[in-house]
Amino acid sequence: xxxxxxxxxxxxxxxxxxxxxxxxxxxxxxxxxxxxxxxxxxxxxxxxxxxxxxxxxxxxxxxxxxxxxxxxxxxxxxxxxxxxxxxxxxxxxxxxxxxxxxxxxxxxxxxxxxxxxxxxxxxxxxxxxxxxxxxxxxxxxxxxxxxxxxxxxxxxxxxxxxxxxxxxxxxxxxxxxxxxxxxxxxxxxxxxxxxxxxxxxxxxxxxxxxxxxxxxxxxxxxxxxxxxxxxxxxxxxxxxxxxxxxxxxxxxxxxxxxxxxxxxxxxxxxxxxxxxxxxxxxxxxxxxxxxxxxxxxxxxxxxxxxxxxxxxxxxxxxxxxxxxxxxxxxxxxxxxxxxxxxxxxxxxxxxxxxxxxxxxxxxxxxxxxxxxxxxxxxxxxxxxxxxxxxxxxxxxxxxxxxxxxxxxxxxxxxxxxxxx
Numbered sequence: 001x002x003x004x005x006x007x008x009x010x011x012x013x014x015x016x017x018x019x020x021x022x023x024x025x026x027x028x029x030x031x032x033x034x035x036x037x038x039x040x041x042x043x044x045x046x047x048x049x050x051x052x053x054x055x056x057x058x059x060x061x062x063x064x065x066x067x068x069x070x071x072x073x074x075x076x077x078x079x080x081x082x083x084x085x086x087x088x089x090x091x092x093x094x095x096x097x098x099x100x101x102x103x104x105x106x107x108x109x110x111x112x113x114x115x116x117x118x119x120x121x122x123x124x125x126x127x128x129x130x131x132x133x134x135x136x137x138x139x140x141x142x143x144x145x146x147x148x149x150x151x152x153x154x155x156x157x158x159x160x161x162x163x164x165x166x167x168x169x170x171x172x173x174x175x176x177x178x179x180x181x182x183x184x185x186x187x188x189x190x191x192x193x194x195x196x197x198x199x200x201x202x203x204x205x206x207x208x209x210x211x212x213x214x215x216x217x218x219x220x221x222x223x224x225x226x227x228x229x230x231x232x233x234x235x236x237x238x239x240x241x242x243x244x245x246x247x248x249x250x251x252x253x254x255x256x257x258x259x260x261x262x263x264x265x266x267x268x269x270x271x272x273x274x275x276x277x278x279x280x281x282x283x284x285x286x287x288x289x290x291x292x293x294x295x296x297x298x299x300x301x302x303x304x305x306x307x308x309x310x311x312x313x314x315x316x317x318x319x320x321x322x323x324x325x326x327x328x329x330x331x332x333x334x335x336x337x338x339x340x341x342x343x344x345x346x347x348x349x350x351x352x353x354x355x356x357x358x359x360x361x362x363x364x365x366x367x368x369x370x371x372x373x374x375x376x377x378x379x380x381x382x383x384x385x386x387x388x389x390x391x392x393x394x395x396x397x398x399x400x401x402x403x404x405x406x407x408x409x410x411x412x413x414x415x416x417x418x419x420x
Contacts, residue, residue, distance in 0.1 A: 014355070113129070137360045140363075155346055193243075216257070264346065367400055
């Protein structure tokens with residue numbers, strides 16, 4: 001059930017992050033005089049759509065309301081578009097909700113750089129196009145900054161080595177501990193009571209425990225007695241009753257345990273600084289990870305052509321690291337989100353910020369199918385003082401998109417293999 005919940009949460013969060021990205025494009029397009037034809041949440045097929053129209057105001061009897069000059073009072077309102085008119089051009093922007101909840105889009109008029117009609121993307125200045133293309137990236141970084149600032153105020157989970165915070169305004173507010181069973185001795189009191197590897201021991205005789213040392217000491221102090229343990233297994237609590245061994249036995253209960261915990265740091269006045277610092281820190285780690293990923297990929301492929309068996313084996317290890325390091329939508333939604341959803345809202349929020357930053361970093365890369373790549377194409381042609389035709393732009397972007405799509409398919413297949 002928690003897996004299903006995690007998948008649903010993952011879908012919603014990913015969709016909202018993509019919508020936020022597209023909203024960044026939308027804001028910059030409107031500010032730079034580019035007409036937005038449609039802003040959609042989700043992808044086709046369309047479920048419902050509205051358009052803003054001038055509507056005459058009427059009284060309760062259906063009569064037009066007039067202003068002081070006797071003219072009809074008109075207000076702008078969002079009006080639902082009948083399905084029969086979905087394919088007809090509209091005078092203003094369409095806002096739509098669509099059936100596939102995997103993102104969103106901002107459709108601008110004349111998205112080709114060659115289109116010079118007034119109100120099109122192509123007619124915008126180079127600086128205007130730059131702001132439009134990187135508006136989505138900026139929005140993803142802004143979302144991450146806001147989330148991390150809120151976490152700094154309420155309690156920031158510590159995931160990174162040397163994670164940024166200001167010591168003079170940092171307070172450790174919580175260390176949540178759990179004790180997990182690593183091994184159950186065969187025919188021991190624990191084995192007979194039904195303990196299993198992976199069980200989380202949360203209470204003894206109704207008293208909450210959070211330390212393996214405390215649990216071991218309790219067993220020694222109550223050797224030979226019947227003790228009731230509360231454990232959590234598969235997110236379900238259950239009572240296990242064990243008849244402990246006598247004090248002269250090798251062990252009382254017969255389990256090996258390990259304590260696991262997580263530290264949270266709370267800040268006050270420095271929360272925005274911490275939010276910004278951690279955003280920058282994660283961004284740096286993301287680019288560093290991407291660089292290492294590319295290095296391992298090319299190194300692994302290159303080493304496969306070596307006549308030396310040891311070098312080829314090192315290459316296979318590099319490629320295995322690449323496979324383990326990359327996750328697509330299936331891996332993120334099917335594995336990562338369910339795991340984080342069960343660990344609390346703070347960890348889930350941190351993951352959301354992390355993915356938002358990852359989306360920003362990916363879209364900055366000079367890949368023609370992405371924002372950074374499209375900007376690079378426009379910039380190169382501008383520097384060369386050559387016209388970028390619609391056909392040339394579409395050819396470059398479509399080929400890059402096909403390669404990107406192939407990579408997504410490969411990553412998705414690997415995710416499915418790892419998932420099952």
